[in-house]
Amino acid sequence: MTARVITITSGKGGVGKTTATANIAVGLALLGKKVIAIDADIGLRNLDVILGLENRIVYDLVDVVEGRCKLRQAMIKHKAFPELYLIPAAQTRDKTAVSPSDMLTITKKLRDDFDFILIDSPAGIERGFRNAIAAADDVLVVTNPEVSSVRDADRIIGLLEAEEKGPGRLIVNRIKMDMVRRGEMLSMDDVVDILAIKLIGVVPEDETVLTSSNRGEPAAGNEKSKAGQAFRNIARRLAGEEVPFMSLDHAEGVLQRLARLFSSSMPSTG
Amino acid sequence: MNALLDRLMGRGNTTPSAKVAKERLQFVLVHDRLDLSPDKLEAMKDEILSVISKYVRIDRNNVDISIEQRQRDNWLVADIPLSPEDEEDADEAEADGKKSGK
Ligand SMILES: Nc1ncnc2c1ncn2[C@@H]1O[C@H](COP(=O)(O)OP(=O)(O)OP(=O)(O)O)[C@@H](O)[C@H]1O
Numbered sequence: 001m002t003a004r005v006i007t008i009t010s011g012k013g014g015v016g017k018t019t020a021t022a023n024i025a026v027g028l029a030l031l032g033k034k035v036i037a038i039d040a041d042i043g044l045r046n047l048d049v050i051l052g053l054e055n056r057i058v059y060d061l062v063d064v065v066e067g068r069c070k071l072r073q074a075m076i077k078h079k080a081f082p083e084l085y086l087i088p089a090a091q092t093r094d095k096t097a098v099s100p101s102d103m104l105t106i107t108k109k110l111r112d113d114f115d116f117i118l119i120d121s122p123a124g125i126e127r128g129f130r131n132a133i134a135a136a137d138d139v140l141v142v143t144n145p146e147v148s149s150v151r152d153a154d155r156i157i158g159l160l161e162a163e164e165k166g167p168g169r170l171i172v173n174r175i176k177m178d179m180v181r182r183g184e185m186l187s188m189d190d191v192v193d194i195l196a197i198k199l200i201g202v203v204p205e206d207e208t209v210l211t212s213s214n215r216g217e218p219a220a221g222n223e224k225s226k227a228g229q230a231f232r233n234i235a236r237r238l239a240g241e242e243v244p245f246m247s248l249d250h251a252e253g254v255l256q257r258l259a260r261l262f263s264s265s266m267p268s269t270g
Numbered sequence: 271m272n273a274l275l276d277r278l279m280g281r282g283n284t285t286p287s288a289k290v291a292k293e294r295l296q297f298v299l300v301h302d303r304l305d306l307s308p309d310k311l312e313a314m315k316d317e318i319l320s321v322i323s324k325y326v327r328i329d330r331n332n333v334d335i336s337i338e339q340r341q342r343d344n345w346l347v348a349d350i351p352l353s354p355e356d357e358e359d360a361d362e363a364e365a366d367g368k369k370s371g372k
């Protein structure tokens with residue numbers, strides 16, 4: 001086994017990196033892959049609560065880096081998905097407690113034992129981002145269909161190219177197909193045109209993302225969740241499957257359907 | 271009802287905001303990527319044109335110099351029509367008026 005290291009980043013904060021990391025991790029675990037998710041957002045630990053593992057933390061990434069524990073001891077095994085592990089971020093330290101070379105060392109030790117190592121990057125373009133991409137074989141750039149997050153995504157893609165990690169692949173998160181149909185929200189095709197990178201997934205705006213995070217059970221584990229399905233599709237694409245981009249048309253009302261009849265090219269999503 | 275029909279058929283007279291967003295993003299990203307402000311780009315164009323004008327006569331009204339995105343690379347693309355010499359006088363006469371229709 002030799003793991004692929006995949007970093008999830010964005011530039012702008014709050015666009016869904018942690019949500020994507022948790023859900024893709026679960027999606028990969030559901031495919032029978034051995035996955036470890038590393039929270040590289042030092043000081044703003046979050047991946048643990050989204051995965052429902054917050055009560056099981058003893059050691060964190062900074063403890064590993066500073067030699068207070070063995071790597072093994074900081075790895076938390078998920079009970080619902082035995083193939084899934086987490087290394088949590090430290091909550092009381094800052095990004096400078098970890099360096100890019102620490103990330104290389106840690107991922108190197110993990111590579112033999114896993115199929116995928118997912119790294120949840122903090123927002124921004126500074127140290128935390130550098131740490132998160134240092135070991136990446138692949139980078140997923142998360143954006144929302146909205147001007148400021150697309151602009152920041154472009155900046156990140158530029159930096160990834162400069163670091164020879166890029167251009168990465170794109171996740172368009174929180175899309176509202178009814179608004180896209182009305183011409184009031186950028187479509188995934190628009191975002192792909194603007195950023196000129198490959199798309200790996202389109203995730204709809206979906207209440208189940210919030211209810212899942214309330215419970216600490218990522219939507220990818222919920223058969224009925226549309227966002228969950230979109231994240232499972234991303235996991236399958238990462239695992240090498242060809243998965244067509246699904247249509248989210250089921251949710252449309254009569255009016256939208258009518259509008260669709262009049263409109264020439266309809267985007268689909270997945 | 272007419273307004274609704276117009277909306278359905280995309281005939282409304284206001285540009286859909288997504289289209290505006292796309293155009294604004296494409297514009298701002300060109301300058302972000304090159305770290306070149308719109309003002310500086312204009313200055314560069316003027317300078318390029320004056321250099322060319324030292325050697326050949328150009329039809330300034332129909333010049334098109336722009337930055338074009340091809341995948342993630344940017345290209346400076348210039349269409350600079352050259353004026354034939356025998357039209358020199360006619361062109362010059364028109365130059366201080368409005369755009370020549372040529
Ligand atoms: N597809 C979605 N549908 C609805 N809500 C979503 C979706 N994706 C993310 N959210 C919500 O958006 C918020 C921000 O998500 P998240 O914490 O994953 O972003 P982030 O990029 O990791 O933020 P930060 O930059 O602070 O680390 C959360 O409240 C999450 O529930």
Ligand SMILES: [Mg+2]
Pocket residue numbers: 017018019041046120121122
């Ligand atoms: Mg986060």
